[in-house]
Amino acid sequence: MSSTSDVHNANANGRAENLNTAEPQPSKASGQFHSVKGTVVEMIGHMAGAPTWQQAGRDEHVAGEAEIQAAEAQAYVQGTLDRGQGKLDAVVGAVTGDREREVAGNLRHDLGKARQEANKPV
Numbered sequence: 001m002s003s004t005s006d007v008h009n010a011n012a013n014g015r016a017e018n019l020n021t022a023e024p025q026p027s028k029a030s031g032q033f034h035s036v037k038g039t040v041v042e043m044i045g046h047m048a049g050a051p052t053w054q055q056a057g058r059d060e061h062v063a064g065e066a067e068i069q070a071a072e073a074q075a076y077v078q079g080t081l082d083r084g085q086g087k088l089d090a091v092v093g094a095v096t097g098d099r100e101r102e103v104a105g106n107l108r109h110d111l112g113k114a115r116q117e118a119n120k121p122v
Helices: 028-048 051-096 099-118
Strands: 008-010 016-018
Touching: 028 051, 051 099
Parallel strands: none
Antiparallel strands: 008 016
């Protein structure tokens, strides 16, 4: 495995982490968790009359929503890359008569398209 390969693992917070740079990667699940948790903390702060809890909850909610958007953008870009590479493999497979590569390329293209559709910017 080369040092430039894209290797990921879940860190203690459940977020995907690039093992080469130790930078957390955005995660939809983690973002949704923090968004909901922030909303709950904000509501508790409002009911208890604790402005610091309200602000902390708001901040966590906003950070969670930003993480969701970042994860969606990252997945959309990966879908675009998969579509392009899939199309290239399909064409090369068709030209060279490599039916297996052509089919695999078409599949990768279609999966990339599905990934883009699932993470389309709103």
